[in-house]
Amino acid sequence: EVSSVDYKTSHTVHLFPGLVNISAFVPGLLSPSDKDLEDVTKASLSGGFTTALLLPYGTLFQITDAASLDIAKASATGSAYCNYTFSAAVSATNAQSLDDEVQAELKSLFIPFRDLFAERSLSQQVAAVASHFASWSTDKPIITDARGSDLASVLLLASLNSRPVHVTDVRSKEDLLLISLSKAKQLRVTCDVSVYTLFYTSEAFGGVRCLPSKEHQEKLWEHLDVIDAFSIGTMPYELASELSKPTSASIGIEDALPLLLTAVSDGKLTLSAIQERLHDNPIRIFGLPDQSYTQVEVVVNRRAIIAGRKSSFWSPVDKLKISGSVNRVIVHGQTVFLDGTLLSAPVGRDISSATISRPAAALDRRGSMS
Amino acid sequence: EVSSVDYKTSHTVHLFPGLVNISAFVPGLLSPSDKDLEDVTKASLSGGFTTALLLPYGTLFQITDAASLDIAKASATGSAYCNYTFSAAVSATNAQSLDDEVQAELKSLFIPFRDLFAERSLSQQVAAVASHFASWSTDKPIITDARGSDLASVLLLASLNSRPVHVTDVRSKEDLLLISLSKAKQLRVTCDVSVYTLFYTSEAFGGVRCLPSKEHQEKLWEHLDVIDAFSIGTMPYELASELSKPTSASIGIEDALPLLLTAVSDGKLTLSAIQERLHDNPIRIFGLPDQSYTQVEVVVNRRAIIAGRKSSFWSPVDKLKISGSVNRVIVHGQTVFLDGTLLSAPVGRDISSATISRPAAALDRRGSMS
Numbered sequence: 001e002v003s004s005v006d007y008k009t010s011h012t013v014h015l016f017p018g019l020v021n022i023s024a025f026v027p028g029l030l031s032p033s034d035k036d037l038e039d040v041t042k043a044s045l046s047g048g049f050t051t052a053l054l055l056p057y058g059t060l061f062q063i064t065d066a067a068s069l070d071i072a073k074a075s076a077t078g079s080a081y082c083n084y085t086f087s088a089a090v091s092a093t094n095a096q097s098l099d100d101e102v103q104a105e106l107k108s109l110f111i112p113f114r115d116l117f118a119e120r121s122l123s124q125q126v127a128a129v130a131s132h133f134a135s136w137s138t139d140k141p142i143i144t145d146a147r148g149s150d151l152a153s154v155l156l157l158a159s160l161n162s163r164p165v166h167v168t169d170v171r172s173k174e175d176l177l178l179i180s181l182s183k184a185k186q187l188r189v190t191c192d193v194s195v196y197t198l199f200y201t202s203e204a205f206g207g208v209r210c211l212p213s214k215e216h217q218e219k220l221w222e223h224l225d226v227i228d229a230f231s232i233g234t235m236p237y238e239l240a241s242e243l244s245k246p247t248s249a250s251i252g253i254e255d256a257l258p259l260l261l262t263a264v265s266d267g268k269l270t271l272s273a274i275q276e277r278l279h280d281n282p283i284r285i286f287g288l289p290d291q292s293y294t295q296v297e298v299v300v301n302r303r304a305i306i307a308g309r310k311s312s313f314w315s316p317v318d319k320l321k322i323s324g325s326v327n328r329v330i331v332h333g334q335t336v337f338l339d340g341t342l343l344s345a346p347v348g349r350d351i352s353s354a355t356i357s358r359p360a361a362a363l364d365r366r367g368s369m370s
Numbered sequence: 371e372v373s374s375v376d377y378k379t380s381h382t383v384h385l386f387p388g389l390v391n392i393s394a395f396v397p398g399l400l401s402p403s404d405k406d407l408e409d410v411t412k413a414s415l416s417g418g419f420t421t422a423l424l425l426p427y428g429t430l431f432q433i434t435d436a437a438s439l440d441i442a443k444a445s446a447t448g449s450a451y452c453n454y455t456f457s458a459a460v461s462a463t464n465a466q467s468l469d470d471e472v473q474a475e476l477k478s479l480f481i482p483f484r485d486l487f488a489e490r491s492l493s494q495q496v497a498a499v500a501s502h503f504a505s506w507s508t509d510k511p512i513i514t515d516a517r518g519s520d521l522a523s524v525l526l527l528a529s530l531n532s533r534p535v536h537v538t539d540v541r542s543k544e545d546l547l548l549i550s551l552s553k554a555k556q557l558r559v560t561c562d563v564s565v566y567t568l569f570y571t572s573e574a575f576g577g578v579r580c581l582p583s584k585e586h587q588e589k590l591w592e593h594l595d596v597i598d599a600f601s602i603g604t605m606p607y608e609l610a611s612e613l614s615k616p617t618s619a620s621i622g623i624e625d626a627l628p629l630l631l632t633a634v635s636d637g638k639l640t641l642s643a644i645q646e647r648l649h650d651n652p653i654r655i656f657g658l659p660d661q662s663y664t665q666v667e668v669v670v671n672r673r674a675i676i677a678g679r680k681s682s683f684w685s686p687v688d689k690l691k692i693s694g695s696v697n698r699v700i701v702h703g704q705t706v707f708l709d710g711t712l713l714s715a716p717v718g719r720d721i722s723s724a725t726i727s728r729p730a731a732a733l734d735r736r737g738s739m740s
């Protein structure tokens with residue numbers, strides 16, 4: 001850990017390893033002329049994320065077989081500014097089409113609930129999901145955004161099949177409790193919470209549906225030890241949509257570190273808690289290769305550093321209250337981002353197949369909620 | 371096994387041990403002047419059931435604490451025609467009030483979904499249900515009527531707490547599949563299906579909601595090995611209600627054996643399959659005392675034996691198509707029912723506390739669905 005304190009302005013420069021954007025939302029990925037992947041990977045790199053795991057949220061962008069994977073790979077080639085991975089989405093009928101060869105080219109299997117199964121509950125899809133659990137490669141992660149009793153269903157199937165499962169974008173205290181109970185009973189479950197979920201409440205935005213209530217948000221903070229990772233996901237997009245603000249696939253990505261670093265200034269979070277949840281745990285949970293000579297230089301305790309930057313899309317962040325920012329991003333010894341300017345070419349690579357297995361013991365023994 | 375074949379009419383007399391009505395619906399139990407328990411236990415004994423497990427279905431009759439248990443016990447004393455047991459219903463707030471002393475006087479814990487949690491899903495109640503799993507006596511069964519993803523939630527909590535759970539009144543192929551998958555993975559789960567569910571379809575009654583579709587019913591028959599017990603439950607009551615027919619708490623009880631014995635005549639079921647699901651498995655799953663010198667004499671392959679009997683309530687049974695019936699019921703050496711006439715006084719006893727532990731291995735190794 002390398003850090004130095006600038007005594008004159010009492011701010012701290014801190015170095016993180018290359019961070020992971022574990023659930024990037026790229027709705028236009030399957031449209032050849034779309035710029036979503038370019039935008040999302042640019043914003044990721046500028047936000048300190050040197051790797052982006054693309055998750056097939058929604059119905060526009062869904063890799064469900066070899067053909068859609070090929071389209072995604074072709075359209076991604078040469079347009080990504082950071083490394084990236086692909087995930088396949090479970091459908092009721094595609095357990096067979098995700099054969100060994102297709103699996104080898106994918107990072108993870110995503111079991112989507114918020115869209116695909118919106119009309120039909122998992123219980124009606126239990127046979128389909130069970131067959132995926134039985135056939136999906138054991139060294140590649142399974143991720144879900146299930147909530148409530150759908151979450152219980154996925155955890156049960158994971159338990160029945162002795163498979164680890166990662167729950168992305170937890171938003172309620174009940175879901176976190178279920179995950180906590182499962183961890184306490186040695187189920188191999190991990191989870192993440194979106195950064196916006198931790199910093200914005202429904203009450204603060206006229207009762208929007210996507211954000212948690214203040215009470216739920218407090219419980220999430222209280223049980224931060226159960227939360228393995230921070231994510232961005234679809235929450236910023238959903239919030240902007242609910243508020244009828246202009247949106248973009250890359251919305252919220254560059255807000256993540258400034259918000260988290262401000263919480264460090266406020267004494268709510270430590271720098272190592274951030275590194276655990278944006279680097280250490282993500283690379284272990286998802287078996288990602290570590291990047292050599294890759295660093296993210298951030299500043300804590302310096303106000304308004306990003307106040308002057310302009311953004312093409314709406315953000316809930318009150319820049320005057322922000323006291324942390326990303327100064328510089330170095331990938332493989334090269335400065336790719338400095339003082340608000342991206343210096344890189346689109347040299348990001350598809351690292352879906354690069355699975356590194358690490359001991360999971362430390363992840364499995366996390367404390368339960370009390 | 372004692373059986374004799376009457377060659378002249380080619381019917382068979384067969385003896386069962388005293389059978390168990392594992393989920394008796396007694397809505398008026400907590401009303402002192404109500405005759406539901408009398409009716410239900412009379413019908414049970416006449417139907418070959420020498421024990422009735424009263425389940426707290428619905429919101430009228432719910433034992434949730436010591437006070438309601440006392441009322442139920444007082445109103446039951448001297449009015450039951452067969453042995454009976456009480457179960458407590460889980461509520462969001464009663465984990466504490468079901469203390470050791472109250473538990474000692476109860477047979478089982480019932481986690482109701484179809485009424486209590488109709489508005490709130492289990493996921494919102496997960497803390498409450500989890501605390502019940504943690505505090506309920508390990509030698510007393512936990513029963514639920516949860517379906518769909520609520521069922522998955524209960525199975526997950528049972529698995530996390532290493533507790534057996536019995537699922538009553540399974541109605542869909544998806545729920546049976548989830549139970550089958552759980553059994554295959556050594557979860558200690560057992561289940562029952564209502565007799566009406568096996569013999570009547572939604573299509574045959576103008577699309578009623580309570581009955582399964584023909585397709586679902588066929589799957590239940592196909593996977594009879596996954597079904598540990600047969601029950602009566604609330605299905606007959608629900609069917610009559612949906613069809614706006616006169617109902618009674620005892621509706622359907624006396625139809626059970628005639629329907630099952632007719633399936634024996636038709637070659638769809640064996641007599642030993644019936645005994646397993648109405649006696650052997652129930653006494654093992656629920657730890658019930660066996661009754662000495664207690665027998666149920668039935669006749670198979672004789673048509674229209676019950677066609678002449680009158681009933682005060684509606685039944686879907688076409689008596690002309692029935693080819694089996696209960697001839698005689700003997701309890702402790704005394705004939706209590708003969709040729710349609712009940713000869714017994716209300717001498718049934720509360721056997722809630724009489725828990726007999728038997729090896730559960732045979733129950734846990736049941737085959738999975740294929």
Ligand SMILES: [Zn+2]
Binds near residue numbers: 002004013014015
């Ligand atoms: Zn430092």
Ligand SMILES: [Zn+2]
Binds near residue numbers: 100
């Ligand atoms: Zn192939």
Ligand SMILES: [Zn+2]
Binds near residue numbers: 291
């Ligand atoms: Zn690293």
Ligand SMILES: [Zn+2]
Binds near residue numbers: 222223369370
């Ligand atoms: Zn707590």
Ligand SMILES: [Zn+2]
Binds near residue numbers: 372373
């Ligand atoms: Zn016999």
Ligand SMILES: [Zn+2]
Binds near residue numbers: 470
């Ligand atoms: Zn007490």
Ligand SMILES: [Zn+2]
Binds near residue numbers: 387388649653660661
């Ligand atoms: Zn017996």
Ligand SMILES: [Zn+2]
Binds near residue numbers: 593
């Ligand atoms: Zn089958």
